[in-house]
Amino acid sequence: MTPTSRAPDTPAVELDGVRKRYGDTHAVDDVSLTVARGEFFGLLGPNGAGKTTLVEMMEGLREADSGAISVLGHRPWPRDVELLPRLGVQTQASPFFVRLTAREHLRTVAALYAADPAAVERTLSSVGLTEHAEVRVDDLSGGQRQRLAIAAALVHDPELIFLDEPTAALDPQARRALWDVLRGLKSAGRTIVYTTHHLDEAEALCDRVAIMVHGRITALDTPNQLIAAGSTVTRLVVPAARLSLEDARAIDGVQNATTEDDVVVLETLDAGPVLAAVEKLAGLQGVQTRTASLEDVYLELTGTSQS
């Protein structure tokens, strides 16, 4: 290894024109992107969009048909034992050594990475599994299994961490607890690449998100920029008892107004003046404004939007 390949200014991940096809299907179709060191990068997209294939190519588990992949300055394919200890990988399969306890499993994984054995207890406690350390892996609950799989991805203190839907099987409390773990990793300078279906989570955690559809990246930006560039419609929700549909439609700047149950929903591009008009007509008590979320943008881009 030349010292230059370890220079911190090399990006964590660099993809250039990466393609992968299975038969006639373009699983990944000309993807180029860069993940900076220390970045929290989200990969969103419907099932079958090619997210897993893309991540597996970054991890070096699959070979790209064409294009260049550089991970921490190394080519991940073929298997590079210099690079592997610097990566942490959690897959949805949550693989475990059968009939071992949670602690024994993690101890084994740590030894496979030649990691510090003291990291085992530290990592168990960081994912909240200390109390369940003596439980056999086969007897852990779904959420506990997932946390143990994440612990196995972190035990050797990797620089770049790949997480595949890490919060999928977690209850809301465990999910929030994991957010703290992930934020902690980020503030410690780790790079995280993760896939998720929780858009609120991506919005809360990610520095940037890429939205992938049919093997292509259709959008890549910070969550705020994506939202700003996407739907600019603001919705005002007013109790129906105080504002009639006709009055609502008559307000200047209202593009559309509909009734939903006991509220009137006004859609506008310029919320300020409309809000002022609503105040005069109905007062502002109980009025809610709803701006676009990442979910609206996502649904628009992935073509599953209802409106």
Added chain:
Amino acid sequence: MSAFAALSEAGYRAYVRDKTTLFFTFAFPMLFLVVFGLIFSGKDVEQSGQPYINYIAPGVLSWGVANAAVFGVGFVLMQWRRDDLLRLIRMTPTPVSAILASRYVLALAIGVVQSVLFVAVAVLPVFGLSLSGSWPAALPVLVLGITAFLALGVIVGSYARTPEAVAAVANCLMIPMAFLSGSFFPLDAMPSWMQSISWVLPLRYVNEGISTAITGEGSSTDVLVACGGILGFTVVFGAIALKTFRWSDRA
């Protein structure tokens, strides 16, 4: 702790915690010993004038050890690949040799314990095996035999994708081989063409070597020939095993 030591420890724990497999690994050969031993108790094989137990004990022992080696590694490899555990190991800097070496050490340990228990029962007066002074010569045969059948198990475990497939393929190989190599029935009492065929089977050489060593019938050259034969199979199986080894069913 090295990757090899960690994998050996994990394998050992998983093995001793699986009481069913543990029981059958040791009880199955014993069961055959008891059945055949009682059927042929006190009888001699006409063609050679040797007591039956001199054929059956080394034969069943060889088969039991070989069977445990094939099934042990076959199941584990299939399971590890199916559960994506091999992918987890692949993402660590652990070399394939550490994985295989850990399974090898386990298979050797299991084979030695199996043999000691088995012989201890076979020498009981009911079965009447008498151990010859040349018995230590059985050790290299045992070690080589386990190596050859472990390599065969790696091939089976790499080829098969389900537990059913491992059991089907391994049984399909091991049961006919046991009969054709004289594990359950003295080869001396079989037609001569069948005796000739048996020389293409690795288990025949293990039988021959162990039988020569523990009964003292035959010379040390016979043990050497048996070892050479097993070594040949080990090289062939080992080469195929390294070729067929796969980290994942998907890639």
